[in-house]
Amino acid sequence: MTTRPAPTSMGRPRRHVGLAAFAALVSLSAWFGSAGLIAGFLDLGPEVTPRLPLHSPVLGGIALALVVAVPMAAVAVLAATGHRLAPAAAVCAGALQEGWIVVELAFIRELSFFHPLYVLVGVTFVGLGIRALPTTDEVAGRS
Secondary structure (H helix, E strand, C coil), rough: CCEEECCCCCCCCCCCCHHHHHHHHHHHHHHHHHHHHHHCCCCHHHHHHHHHHHCCCCHHHHHHHHHHHHHHHHHHHHHHECCCCCCHHHHHHHHHHHHHHHHHHHHCCCCCHHHHHHHHHHHHHHCCCHHHHCHHHHCCCCC
C-alpha cells in the first residue's frame, strides 16, 4: 500500500524543511557518536565502560544507531518529502531521544552538558511534531 504526501491547501505536499534539516543534523550527530563508540574513537573511560551492558561500547554504539540515528534519519526523509507521517515520526523520534538519555544516564550515572541538551532536542521534536500534526478539519478535508 502506497501512502501519499499530505497535501497543502493548494494540493502540494507540505514539506517541513526546518524539521528535516534539524532531524538530519541530530541523526548525523548520532551516527558519528555511534561510529565513535563502535570504532573506539570515543573512549568512555575506565569508570564508565564497566557500567555499560556487557561492558561494551560497541553494543552502546549499535543501540545509539538503532534508537536515535535511524529514527531521526527517517524523520528527515519524511519531513523533506512532505510525507503525511512526518509529524507523527517526529513525535516518536523525539520520545525515543528522551528515552535514550534517561536510559543512558541510568547506566553510566554521570551527567554531561550533552544530556540536558539532547533531552531538550527530544522535547523540541515532540513539540514540533505535535504542532505539525494535521487538524481534524484537515483530516476531514475541510478548509
